[in-house]
Amino acid sequence: MATTFAEAEDRVAVSHAARIDHVSKSFAGPTGQQLVLDDISLDVAPGEFVTLLGASGCGKSTLLNLVAGLDRPTVGSIETPGGRPALMFQEHALFPWLTAGKNIELALRLRGVAKNERRGEAERLLELVRLSGAYGKRVHELSGGMRQRVALARALAQDSDLLLMDEPFAALDAITRDVLHDELTRIWRETKLSVLFVTHNVREAVRLAERVVLLSSRPGRIARQWEIGIPHPRRIEDAAVAELSVEITEELRGEIRRHGQH
Amino acid sequence: MASTDTTTEAVAKTDDLAGLEAGLDALDSVQVRRTPVREVLGRKVLPPLVAVALVLVVWQVLVWAKITDEYKLPPPAAVWDSLTTMWLEGTLLGVLWTSVSRALLGFVMALAIGTPLGLLVARVRFVRAAIGPILSGLQSLPSVAWVAPAVLWLGLNDSMMYAVILLGAVPSIANGLVSGVDQVPPLFLRAGRTLGANGLRGAWHIVMPAALPGYLAGLKQGWAFSWRSLMAAEIIASSPELGLGLGQLLENGRNNIDMPGIFLAILLILIVGIAIDLLIFSPLERAVLRRRGLLVKS
Numbered sequence: 001m002a003t004t005f006a007e008a009e010d011r012v013a014v015s016h017a018a019r020i021d022h023v024s025k026s027f028a029g030p031t032g033q034q035l036v037l038d039d040i041s042l043d044v045a046p047g048e049f050v051t052l053l054g055a056s057g058c059g060k061s062t063l064l065n066l067v068a069g070l071d072r073p074t075v076g077s078i079e080t081p082g083g084r085p086a087l088m089f090q091e092h093a094l095f096p097w098l099t100a101g102k103n104i105e106l107a108l109r110l111r112g113v114a115k116n117e118r119r120g121e122a123e124r125l126l127e128l129v130r131l132s133g134a135y136g137k138r139v140h141e142l143s144g145g146m147r148q149r150v151a152l153a154r155a156l157a158q159d160s161d162l163l164l165m166d167e168p169f170a171a172l173d174a175i176t177r178d179v180l181h182d183e184l185t186r187i188w189r190e191t192k193l194s195v196l197f198v199t200h201n202v203r204e205a206v207r208l209a210e211r212v213v214l215l216s217s218r219p220g221r222i223a224r225q226w227e228i229g230i231p232h233p234r235r236i237e238d239a240a241v242a243e244l245s246v247e248i249t250e251e252l253r254g255e256i257r258r259h260g261q262h
Numbered sequence: 263m264a265s266t267d268t269t270t271e272a273v274a275k276t277d278d279l280a281g282l283e284a285g286l287d288a289l290d291s292v293q294v295r296r297t298p299v300r301e302v303l304g305r306k307v308l309p310p311l312v313a314v315a316l317v318l319v320v321w322q323v324l325v326w327a328k329i330t331d332e333y334k335l336p337p338p339a340a341v342w343d344s345l346t347t348m349w350l351e352g353t354l355l356g357v358l359w360t361s362v363s364r365a366l367l368g369f370v371m372a373l374a375i376g377t378p379l380g381l382l383v384a385r386v387r388f389v390r391a392a393i394g395p396i397l398s399g400l401q402s403l404p405s406v407a408w409v410a411p412a413v414l415w416l417g418l419n420d421s422m423m424y425a426v427i428l429l430g431a432v433p434s435i436a437n438g439l440v441s442g443v444d445q446v447p448p449l450f451l452r453a454g455r456t457l458g459a460n461g462l463r464g465a466w467h468i469v470m471p472a473a474l475p476g477y478l479a480g481l482k483q484g485w486a487f488s489w490r491s492l493m494a495a496e497i498i499a500s501s502p503e504l505g506l507g508l509g510q511l512l513e514n515g516r517n518n519i520d521m522p523g524i525f526l527a528i529l530l531i532l533i534v535g536i537a538i539d540l541l542i543f544s545p546l547e548r549a550v551l552r553r554r555g556l557l558v559k560s
Binding site: 068070084085086087089091093095096097098106107110111130131138139140141143144145146154158175176179182183186 | 279280282283284286287289290449450452453455456457458459463467468471472474550553554555556
């Protein structure tokens with residue numbers, strides 16, 4: 001247990017949960033090298049909730065893959081002092097051959113948690129996402145919202161202090177999404193995780209984040225950032241959320257319009 | 263609502279959220295129901311029984327109509343008599359066991375060779391490029407073709423039988439595994455990698471279980487190929503040391519112009535093939551698919 005405390009202290013000592021330092025990424029395209037991300041620099045502070053907002057083609061998912069370590073930047077560097085970040089996808093990506101509980105236990109096992117502790121930890125995480133009764137449920141027996149919550153619990157099981165989320169609620173219906181926004185905010189505040197959340201939904205970005213980062217498209221550059229000072233609990237239909245969303249949407253549309261001009 | 267009392271308000275809010283979520287979960291959850299036995303009997307068991315009964319009736323009618331000589335088309339009763347004779351002589355179970363034990367043992371050997379071979383072809387690019395096409399090509403080669411070289415290489419003995427079974431079944435099993443691995447959704451591999459399942463751990467925790475349905479389909483086909491290969495070998499290669507299997511039974515029927523015996527042998531070969539599939543492979547496959555929610559109910 002002593003190591004855990006030392007690790008925890010290490011984390012506190014670090015000033016950022018993720019540091020993206022002058023990162024560019026290009027892929028081989030039909031017309032030579034295609035620049036997807038252009039000189040992105042972004043720090044996520046410990047415990048901070050940042051949303052990356054942009055239209056299609058802004059490379060926001062690419063950036064998330066780079067931070068997750070699934071791909072390497074062409075130029076620049078990425079640091080995640082807390083180790084490998086947890087990643088949640090738009091699809092739940094739960095393994096259908098395992099129950100909800102065993103999906104979480106697999107993450108624990110791969111992290112190196114001892115066998116006799118896994119069950120209890122998995123149940124604690126399911127309780128955290130309010131799915132106490134779902135341990136033995138198969139993935140196909142769960143609704144879309146429940147699957148995303150199990151996926152969140154599995155991501156949390158990695159015990160990373162940085163959680164990356166790639167449009168995790170985009171495939172859900174509006175009512176469920178709204179509830180999961182509340183749920184994510186609650187869990188973020190309880191666990192003091194740092195979150196980097198990718199979305200193309202302006203209101204979602206404003207509703208959740210402490211900071212919204214707008215990316216321009218082709219290549220992706222940081223166009224503008226907003227600190228969101230609206231106090232929690234927030235609702236998606238709050239006037240303050242709506243007002244800021246209008247401003248950000250205008251900016252986003254401006255970015256998109258530039259592409260139609262040439 | 264007292265604005266000073268923020269803690270109670272917060273508690274009320276979380277309770278509210280918990281209730282809302284519980285409601286959504288209840289509304290959205292998928293109810294999974296297992297089909298009652300009676301429905302299974304009516305829908306799955308009855309139709310094939312009716313079909314078999316119809317075939318028997320048509321067969322009997324054709325015999326009564328005397329469309330051909332009786333030594334060419336024996337009545338069902340004559341085939342039944344052959345069966346009871348064999349049973350009373352005590353040879354029936356021995357003949358069945360000779361063939362079934364050979365086929366199952368051969369299948370297990372094919373499993374032990376085909377599985378690592380399939381993994382190798384699926385995961386190692388060079389191996390795939392080198393032998394992948396040959397392996398799928400071998401599936402279309404009738405295993406009868408292997409009997410001749412097998413007899414010359416190994417002689418008229420059990421090893422020759424097993425060689426023919428292996429050459430028939432190994433490509434099916436390996437190919438099933440390869441296509442199972444190919445069909446693993448890339449998302450699972452990415453999810454596995456973010457969880458730290460790389461290399462061998464990734465193969466064990468993610469790739470193998472994800473490929474299981476394809477692998478099982480390969481096993482099913484592998485069994486069919488084992489059985490067919492063995493029958494081909496038994497019909498062609500007969501020798502006293504080999505013992506009497508179903509294939510030899512069929513061949514003996516031809517030599518003695520014993521049509522009821524031939525019909526009986528064919529029926530037994532068919533029944534054994536179907537029975538092993540129904541008793542072993544289909545339940546296995548259904549169990550795996552059901553657990554994953556992949557069994558579509560019509």
